[in-house]
Amino acid sequence: MLLSLPALHLQTSEYHPLFQLPHGRRGPWCSPSGSPAPLSSETGCGEGSWILVCRLLVPTQVSLLSMEEDIDTRKINNSFLRDHSYATEADIISTVEFNHTGELLATGDKGGRVVIFQREQESKNQVHRRGEYNVYSTFQSHEPEFDYLKSLEIEEKINKIRWLPQQNAAYFLLSTNDKTVKLWKVSERDKRPEGYNLKDEEGRLRDPATITTLRVPVLRPMDLMVEATPRRVFANAHTYHINSISVNSDYETYMSADDLRINLWNFEITNQSFNIVDIKPANMEELTEVITAAEFHPHHCNSFVYSSSKGTIRLCDMRASALCDRHSKFFEEPEDPSNRSFFSEIISSISDVKFSHSGRYIMTRDYLTVKVWDLNMENRPIETYQVHDYLRSKLCSLYENDCIFDKFECVWNGSDSVIMTGSYNNFFRMFDRNTKRDVTLEASRENSKPRAILKPRKVCVGGKRRKDEISVDSLDFSKKILHTAWHPSENIIAVAATNNLYIFQDKVN
Amino acid sequence: MMLSKGLKRKREEEREKEALAVDSWWLDPSLPAVAQAPPAVASSSLLDLSVLKLHHSLRQSEPDLRHLVLVVNTLRRIQASMAPEPTLPPVPSPPAAPCVADNLLASSDAALSASMASLLEDLSHIEGLSQAPQPLVDEGPPSGRPTGGSPPSLGALDLLGPATGCLLDDELEGLFEDIDTSMYDSELWAPASEGLKPGPEDGPGKEEALELDEAELDYLLDVLVGTQALERPPGPGR
Numbered sequence: 001m002l003l004s005l006p007a008l009h010l011q012t013s014e015y016h017p018l019f020q021l022p023h024g025r026r027g028p029w030c031s032p033s034g035s036p037a038p039l040s041s042e043t044g045c046g047e048g049s050w051i052l053v054c055r056l057l058v059p060t061q062v063s064l065l066s067m068e069e070d071i072d073t074r075k076i077n078n079s080f081l082r083d084h085s086y087a088t089e090a091d092i093i094s095t096v097e098f099n100h101t102g103e104l105l106a107t108g109d110k111g112g113r114v115v116i117f118q119r120e121q122e123s124k125n126q127v128h129r130r131g132e133y134n135v136y137s138t139f140q141s142h143e144p145e146f147d148y149l150k151s152l153e154i155e156e157k158i159n160k161i162r163w164l165p166q167q168n169a170a171y172f173l174l175s176t177n178d179k180t181v182k183l184w185k186v187s188e189r190d191k192r193p194e195g196y197n198l199k200d201e202e203g204r205l206r207d208p209a210t211i212t213t214l215r216v217p218v219l220r221p222m223d224l225m226v227e228a229t230p231r232r233v234f235a236n237a238h239t240y241h242i243n244s245i246s247v248n249s250d251y252e253t254y255m256s257a258d259d260l261r262i263n264l265w266n267f268e269i270t271n272q273s274f275n276i277v278d279i280k281p282a283n284m285e286e287l288t289e290v291i292t293a294a295e296f297h298p299h300h301c302n303s304f305v306y307s308s309s310k311g312t313i314r315l316c317d318m319r320a321s322a323l324c325d326r327h328s329k330f331f332e333e334p335e336d337p338s339n340r341s342f343f344s345e346i347i348s349s350i351s352d353v354k355f356s357h358s359g360r361y362i363m364t365r366d367y368l369t370v371k372v373w374d375l376n377m378e379n380r381p382i383e384t385y386q387v388h389d390y391l392r393s394k395l396c397s398l399y400e401n402d403c404i405f406d407k408f409e410c411v412w413n414g415s416d417s418v419i420m421t422g423s424y425n426n427f428f429r430m431f432d433r434n435t436k437r438d439v440t441l442e443a444s445r446e447n448s449k450p451r452a453i454l455k456p457r458k459v460c461v462g463g464k465r466r467k468d469e470i471s472v473d474s475l476d477f478s479k480k481i482l483h484t485a486w487h488p489s490e491n492i493i494a495v496a497a498t499n500n501l502y503i504f505q506d507k508v509n
Numbered sequence: 510m511m512l513s514k515g516l517k518r519k520r521e522e523e524r525e526k527e528a529l530a531v532d533s534w535w536l537d538p539s540l541p542a543v544a545q546a547p548p549a550v551a552s553s554s555l556l557d558l559s560v561l562k563l564h565h566s567l568r569q570s571e572p573d574l575r576h577l578v579l580v581v582n583t584l585r586r587i588q589a590s591m592a593p594e595p596t597l598p599p600v601p602s603p604p605a606a607p608c609v610a611d612n613l614l615a616s617s618d619a620a621l622s623a624s625m626a627s628l629l630e631d632l633s634h635i636e637g638l639s640q641a642p643q644p645l646v647d648e649g650p651p652s653g654r655p656t657g658g659s660p661p662s663l664g665a666l667d668l669l670g671p672a673t674g675c676l677l678d679d680e681l682e683g684l685f686e687d688i689d690t691s692m693y694d695s696e697l698w699a700p701a702s703e704g705l706k707p708g709p710e711d712g713p714g715k716e717e718a719l720e721l722d723e724a725e726l727d728y729l730l731d732v733l734v735g736t737q738a739l740e741r742p743p744g745p746g747r
Binding site for chain 1: 558
């Protein structure tokens with residue numbers, strides 16, 4: 001007997017209709033469907049829809065800011081920091097990553113420190129504070145090291161952080177510098193045992209001869225303490241600099257990639273790793289290409305991609321052979337002859353590669369563009385977005401000052417409908433894949449009042465400059481947005497600008 | 510005014526001016542950037558800039574491999590574009606040899622290519638030793654070549670001794686290549702165990718053998734330092 005199912009009505013969400021996701025999909029590794037959200041008259045990244053939630057500074061002196069404390073911030077800043085060009089170099093944020101639920105946001109900096117922020121819980125009293133992130137835990141992940149064999153200093157800068165999906169009360173993340181990957185456990189402690197027999201209240205050992213009665217220790221509540229402990233250290237497997245780590249969908253293995261090799265690890269085994277890609281030539285003088293980024297497929301634990309400095313992407317299948325030197329698929333766009341220059345190769349070098357949440361597409365970032373590729377089509381990308389094409393005429397200067405070698409990252413939103421990447425002058429760009437509209441926003445202290453709507457920015461290329469536009473020659477190339485992150489299911493983004501972490505949210509209707 | 514990152518050396522400022530000049534010479538401002546075809550031949554300043562970058566990169570204690578590879582490839586492109594053109598402005602570095610890709614670096618700067626080659630070889634040399642103890646047998650999917658991650662492979666490297674010795678040894682050998690040792694080939698240079706001099710003091714005791722060893726070292730040092738070795742006849746010790 002057929003029963004007609006009642007129509008399923010989703011509760012209206014407070015979030016933007018374009019990005020509305022079905023409720024209840026809160027599992028740690030749920031992936032929103034790959035199909036684009038229904039179009040509405042408003043575009044998700046259209047003008048006037050992003051607001052600054054909070055700006056977080058992670059220097060040693062200040063740990064948390066919120067809107068109300070902004071005035072105090074200015075005082076603090078004036079005395080310690082002035083503007084962020086005077087901030088300690090160690091505080092420069094080098095990686096940003098949300099965890100799988102978006103509850104936690106981790107940053108790594110040049111000083112080897114990891115700071116984890118936790119989202120403010122929703123409360124009836126302060127509804128507007130939801131979406132803010134507060135410091136949850138801070139720890140020193142990596143220390144500067146010295147390789148005595150090669151007489152080389154190993155930087156403690158955190159290159160990447162990747163979260164593991166939550167499987168119990170504790171949180172786990174991988175953090176890596178140039179040479180060593182570490183697995184950290186972050187756990188809460190809110191109880192402490194009291195009433196030991198052999199120790200007194202101060203923890204000093206008691207003389208057993210003085211003990212006449214026995215008692216059972218009891219757990220008493222204490223102030224919440226968050227502690228981070230290193231659970232695994234995966235060292236000595238990389239000769240060259242690690243640029244990527246990626247957790248496999250089997251949650252038992254992960255890979256680490258350096259300039260010439262990719263290694264596969266099991267989380268439980270630290271003294272052994274399997275080399276799965278090796279592009280080192282027999283004669284180093286023949287070296288012409290390096291690995292720039294690598295990532296596992298979000299669903300197929302046997303597949304991964306890696307990108308190169310020549311602008312190519314290779315999809316590999318670990319079932320095909322033990323050493324994946326032969327790719328399954330090879331993605332490369334033929335060079336546009338009209339754009340050919342001496343810098344063609346440098347600007348084609350891919351700085352980041354990311355699978356879409358659906359697993360059907362990959363996105364790559366090279367110096368001037370972001371490209372979306374369909375895994376089923378190798379000969380060209382399906383979409384190309386110009387990030388800052390006005391720099392094309394400035395490549396020689398950018399080569400001279402090394403800016404042409406900057407490595408920008410790119411991210412997908414939760415529903416794979418919008419992509420985001422950074423640029424110079426503290427600008428970052430969003431591209432809506434459905435409406436083909438894009439927006440340029442700025443992460444800067446001067447222009448952001450608390451909760452004010454971010455004003456779209458525009459770069460003027462030539463001719464007459466309008467009032468709000470900025471000319472190409474006025475761009476500040478020392479202010480670059482290399483690292484950004486997008487909340488896995490909501491329209492909350494984190495943008496790192498030097499030592500500042502900006503959190504923006506889509507305006508609540 | 511664009512802010513440039515990195516050290517602001519006087520020479521670099523000049524480069525920057527030249528580089529910016531290249532930009533404007535390159536383009537006609539009235540036309541959109543994309544429509545412009547870049548010149549087929551690079552200016553010599555671009556070549557110099559690339560060579561400078563290569564130098565700078567190699568001078569780092571641990572060069573960024575990606576940066577190095579991209580600069581080298583760009584340099585090759587520039588060289589390739591300049592080679593067939595006879596009316597090129599004179600290149601400050603040693604004249605460009607017929608451009609075979611492998612010789613490109615050598616033609617621009619012999620010492621540079623030597624240092625780059627030795628640097629890259631050195632990296633592979635040390636790295637190769639760390640690979641040595643690993644079995645190359647394929648254990649079948651999904652395992653690959655196990656790369657020992659800890660002390661076992663490092664042990665092999667420990668035996669090597671200080672790594673700086675690798676580079677240093679090459680330099681010492683290079684020094685000796687020029688020296689004609691035929692003049693100094695005498696019994697003095699025979700291994701200590703076989704007796705060291707033909708003089709009346711034969712069958713040297715241990716003490717004398719040690720003294721002679723020191724004499725040999727002194728002699729060696731003198732040669733290295735470049736004193737007039739000929740003025741000092743190789744005598745039976747000192």
